[in-house]
Amino acid sequence: MKFIAEIDVMPHKALLDPQGKAVSGSMKNLNLPEIGNVRIGKHISLEVEADSKATAEAKVDEACKKLLANPIMEYYEYKISEA
Amino acid sequence: MKFIAEIDVMPHKALLDPQGKAVSGSMKNLNLPEIGNVRIGKHISLEVEADSKATAEAKVDEACKKLLANPIMEYYEYKISEA
Structure with a gap:
């Protein structure tokens, strides 16, 4: 399934x-x-390709931690919905 | 009243x-x-100081048009809630 994340x-x-x-x-x-x-x-x-919303959330969280946000200076919030 | 806009x-x-x-x-x-x-x-x-939500929306829209977004390259969306 395809999910859309807004971060x-x-x-x-x-x-x-x-x-x-x-x-x-x-x-x-x-x-x-x-x-x-x-x-x-x-x-x-x-867009995230994942089996379930929980998996999609885990992927998005990983992406935020690894690349999208610098936790020293920034915090992040996201919403995930089915595409 | 104070409103918070998320753009x-x-x-x-x-x-x-x-x-x-x-x-x-x-x-x-x-x-x-x-x-x-x-x-x-x-x-x-x-944050916007305004009498009503409609006035706050007009102010935020004006700010987006005048400064925050470049309409040639960008579009904007906003949500306004009471603080």
């Missing part, structure tokens, strides 16, 4: 996110002072 | 995504050949 990789909340801070600052110049506390990370979508 | 900015499906292609290739070297069709974009979370 968010975000900087840890305790860490400074310079890209997000820069965007927060720019919002003021764009006449959008209501927007703040911006944090920017990665969104990854991918 | 995904992804490369258009019709466009080549070189970063995603590179990651797809790397999955084979990591013993994860089940994973493919990787596409990589940005995930942005931010």
